[in-house]
Amino acid sequence: MKNLFADRMSKVPRSFVREILKVTENPDIISFAGGLPNPLSFPHNELAEAAALVLSNSSKALQYSSTEGYEPLRDYIANRYHLSGLDVSSDNILITNGSQQGLDLVGKIFLNRGDAVLIERPTYLAAIQAFGLYEPKFVSVPLLDDGVDLNILKNMVETFNPKIFYSVPNFQNPTGITYSLEKRKEIGKIFNKNHTIFVEDNPYGEIRFMGDDLPPVKKYLKKSILLGSFSKIVSPGMRLGWIVADNEIMNNLVTAKQASDLHSNFLSQMIVHQYLSDYDVETHLNKIRKMYKIQRDCMTTMIKKYFPSDVKYTRPEGGMFLWVTLPEGMSSMELFEIALDDNVAFVPGEAFYSDDPELNTFRLNFSNSDVKKIEEGIKRLGNSIKQLELK
């Protein structure tokens, strides 16, 4: 049957990460491929208590609810922004099914076919997939150690007049790179002069284990979208994220959300709110930060020890990933094949580009392996790189 499916379906790249994750289900493989939080960080007993409380009191958690989300949870999020100096009202917060749904809703309300979407280079693969369904034209701006290259950014914005710029300013996926304070301010100046909406995705911001917190880019912008998530703070399985936007944008987001699935899981919204009310989230976050710092330190130490000295890598101050660059001309896809024979896995860099990938790069996840596995895995990977160099 011809043309059974919509044109947009041909615009979505298969998730290579998804394919890899299937391979790495084999328990013999040490996998740095996925993007999973460490399950030791999940407060399952506390959430069980919260669930018991929520469900014993009433049936409210089980009924249909408002599209915007559970008001006390939105208040909690708004108050947390106040603490970090950002003036946000709960009216400007929509609860989504993880921040991935935030990307879909942003695509839905903003993108006509052929609109330019500016992305970082490399960028979060699933953002390319989410926006790809609305058939935009992707243009990309390279990342430097302290955020995007501002000269190229200015040029791209002027040349392509993009509808949105999608950015992960804190501990970016896949690179681990964080935008400097100066760059955040400069970006404010650039975007306040044009019509491009800055879409700031911040799933990892709370997981800073070194250095000082930096204000969201939103602080320097007149018009923007900010995405947040409980996936790395509480639990990804509960699929709870949120979008912060001004009233005009929020009206459209609510219309799109309602048409897409009426509202987010209300039971989970109430459970997470109960948990956040009954426990000190800072204590919980500090536990995660401490755990990930140990794992990240172990990984960079082992890379220094086992990788050839001409291999470069980022040293993220938070989040879950670091980014490795092999010497020019080497292929991380070839390395992937060799490493898999050594029972160690990662994600080759080319999955994170909309076009013209840097073939000598790859992503390592440090949040979901203990130090023993990290030491052994990086040792094996070092051997794989040496094998590749000899080829």
Place this chain on the structure above:
Amino acid sequence: MKNLFADRMSKVPRSFVREILKVTENPDIISFAGGLPNPLSFPHNELAEAAALVLSNSSKALQYSSTEGYEPLRDYIANRYHLSGLDVSSDNILITNGSQQGLDLVGKIFLNRGDAVLIERPTYLAAIQAFGLYEPKFVSVPLLDDGVDLNILKNMVETFNPKIFYSVPNFQNPTGITYSLEKRKEIGKIFNKNHTIFVEDNPYGEIRFMGDDLPPVKKYLKKSILLGSFSKIVSPGMRLGWIVADNEIMNNLVTAKQASDLHSNFLSQMIVHQYLSDYDVETHLNKIRKMYKIQRDCMTTMIKKYFPSDVKYTRPEGGMFLWVTLPEGMSSMELFEIALDDNVAFVPGEAFYSDDPELNTFRLNFSNSDVKKIEEGIKRLGNSIKQLELK
């Protein structure tokens, strides 16, 4: 700022139901407007038990999971279809955020701008909203007492070659109408001869409180989509529905689902599965059926008693709604204004048409009011109709 939003956003009708629900939050108003299940039917203690079990055993429920959904839950659904004579494998089931998300995903994978979408007349408002975002051309076929008008259906399919036909064959929202067995078989013959996909939405099928179960239309179709939901069986607040589709369609649905929100709430999937494993769902369903039959019988009895005899209404054998037709020339929107002054609410019929609405119709919900409220509310509404007739 001009053209800030995508063109598709102008194609989504505001939800009149949503606006009405805001008005009816006033506790003095007896509302037959919403589409809420009776919260007395929610098994909150049993779900609390299930949640405790799921969360005490492991952190698995809190981690990222597969896009397709929790395998044992998909097995449960497939087995339940087997019991009703439908051969479905769990591989052909995708768990969604309520069946509303099923509609969004169907729109996403099938609809190019301008494709014809065939709908019933009247139809479920939120289907118009979900598909509307993909900018199709809606064409509609009238409902008779035993399902769509087959002659007009054939004509519409031949003339417009629609990509999909969206249908609610059991206790339709808004009319309460159910397709006869003969009509289901005839529909199979019509659709097996062309390329239109029959999208069968069945959120109410399990809530039959009179008459005999009928097989899904899917049984007579070579290629189709079937949507199911736990919203009316267990809880709508948990947002769990599913799509049944063949492998080719399923591949596309999974790609679209992954791009849209990665996967559905995994904790809720495990809780609902635990509940369904530990308790007899038939006992639970019988409780709901009995409750709704009493409420529906009360409503039709009171309509007979208090409405003028020239007012027509459906007598659904299940589900949550019935449909009222005032004498030609009367306006249910005018009635709505009068009724609201009498503190009783419903949804005027025009909300359920994509074009050329029948202005003398309206929808009544009987699932979310007890018999006392139904008696008092229908009495008031009868008075409102008499006031309108005198105008």
